[in-house]
Amino acid sequence: MSKKILSKNQTARKLSRNEKQRITIANLALIPSVIKNYIDTLVKVYRPTFTYKLKVEFFYYIIATIIRRQNTYENKALENIPIALNATVLRGIKSDYNEYIDWLIEQEAIFKAEKYEPGRSSNKYCFADFILPSLKEDSGSEIVEMQALESGKVIVARSIQESEIYEENEHLLKWFNGGLEIDFEGAVTYVEDLSYYEGEIFDLTHKKVHWSHQILTLHHKAFYATRNEESDFRLHTPLTNLKKIFKPFITYEGQELVGYDLKNSQPFFLIFLIESIISNNDRISNILSRIYSKKNCNSFMLQNLRKRLSIKGFLKDYEMFKTWVLNGEIYENMESIIKPKKRLGCYFTNKYNAIKKVTEIKKVDNIRALMKGVIFTLFFSGIKTRNSSYKTFKEAFPNLVEVIELFKEKDNADFSKLLQNIESECIIDFVSKKIAKEYPEMPLFSIHDSLSTTEKHAHILEDLMPKYIFEYTGLTPKIEEEKWKKYDYQVDYKKRAELHPELYAYNGF
Structure with missing residues (x-):
């Protein structure tokens, strides 16, 4: 299948005012191969009869959305957790969206894990027990196009440049281009060999499904970006959801990446929050009014x-x-x-x-x-x-x-949301924008409370990041360097394999 990715010499088409008011979804999505083949076979043999014309891509979209949202920072364990689907987006794509969900449930591809209670909870979905053994045998994924889902209410973005948040976050998102690469073969081999992870030996089946999805997203350059002002306001991209064990395989234009993390970031922003309330800082007032x-x-x-x-x-x-x-x-x-x-x-x-x-x-x-x-x-x-x-x-x-x-x-989630909003405004909207304006030629990637660049520019980021965090907060931060190529997980794995080769004879299947 051809991939509609803009080359360096192409410029993304600017969205019109009407298009900006429509819901935007990404054109390229990844779906586990076994589920796609299963859906394709059933649609061919037992074609479902829906109210309106069948669009098989909508099945792919639902499955891809579940696995992408299972790949989030919140799901650190990378388990088959229930996922809430956005009814507004689904309805914008197809008004009869419930028929598609119900069909997937009937075919035992997914199941409904939680009943809806108005104002309290949403329907949530995850992969059914029937399909999980197939995922265990084959964790591969296929890239599919969503262009057929475009409607009067939905626009399918051909590239990350056409996402609805690109303009405000261009200083970070413009680096998601052909230069960002993953050593695909190296990462795949690493996953296949891995049976010992975070101190335990266990069945890594579902983790490997997620890992495969993360690797393939970068390999196929199926870039996406989201940022929701009504939740954590963080910038979510394929890099923010990438497990740290894969950082050694990432390069930009052949150069290794170096990151700088804000140490103790959540406690640090709590201090800033308290200091700001005491001093009546308008920045905090605006963020507080967003959350409460x-x-x-x-x-x-x-x-x-x-x-x-x-x-x-x-x-x-x-x-x-x-x-x-x-x-x-x-x-x-x-x-x-x-x-x-x-x-x-x-x-x-x-x-x-x-x-x-x-x-x-x-x-x-x-x-x-x-x-x-x-x-x-x-x-x-x-x-x-x-x-x-x-x-x-x-x-x-x-x-x-x-x-x-x-x-x-009122809600214990409000506090985490508040700190994440402060972090995001500081790192994304202030610090990284200041650095990008000063050094527009410097590649810059954000992963929540950290910023990364190529080795060539690392010294610039090391100097400017604490400077602008101090300018925003009035507090002196502690910054920690992280060389992606030398990430401890990879080193740790090799050391453990040398010391305990008997542990790695178990392959988890």
Whole structure:
């Protein structure tokens, strides 16, 4: 199948005003080969009778959307998690979209995992048990075109340049072109050989389906970009969803990439949030009004927050926590509060499995990873959590935790959304734009709280990133270098294979 990708000498057609008001979807999508073949066979033999003309590409779109959304940062475990589909987009493509979903359910390709409750939850879908064994045997994917789905309400973008968010994020998205490449053969071989991952040996079936999808997306240059102001406001691209184990295989115009991460980014932006509320920073006011209702934000939340922030006990908690964060030592200092115990030479933590709806015991290799998990629980769990580490931290920093809980009072997801919005505005809309304006010839890629460029330009990014983060926040950040080619996962894997060759005789199938 031919790929409609713009060459370096081509310029993307600008969208008209009417087109900008339409829903935009990407033309190229990836679908697991076994599912595509299954759908094609059934459509040919038992052609479904729908209200309007059948468009088989809509089946592909639904499947591709489920697996793409399963490939998100939130699904770190890369499991077969239930996914909510956007009814507005589906309806814009085909008014009879439920007939397509129901047909896929009847054919046992997907199943409905959650019932809709108005205002509380949406229907969610994932791959059915019937189709999973086939994915186990073949994790390959095929690229398909969605041009047939264009309608009066939907525009199918031929390239990333035609996505609805390209214009505002051009300084980052313009580098998604022919120069961005993945060593496809190397990455595929790495996945085939991998049976030991993140400290455990287990069946990697569904992970390998996702990994294959990530690799093929870059290999076929099926680039996409999304950014939703109503959720985390982060810029999502094939690189933000790429597992770190594949970073060593990525180059831009043959050059290796180097990234710079903001250390302790979520605690760092919490400090900025608190400082900004104290100083009435307009930037924070605008972001707060995006997350919370204007009435609630102005009349209740800010009054309560300012009252709590002036309490002597809070200031004592806050100054210590702030020092830990700005020194880049929060995880190390957290150990003295939590006092975790080792068992059999390892640390263990309780982790809630949302799919099974049970709490599971998970092994953690090092103290930093364990303490990072405690911080994430503190920031993103509900205020009624029974997590023991949360309670221990709250006993040590009661006033600070009470302030955090104010942000989660209506919905615990609001606080994570707030911090992600702050991070996104800082890194995407301020820092990276400043750098791109100063050095327009420098390739620049964002992965949430980090920015990356080629080795040739690494020293520029290393100098400017902390400079502009300070200009935005008034706080001095700690920046950590990450050379993609030397990423620890790859090195770790080779070392483990040398030390324990017997472990790698197991192939997970």
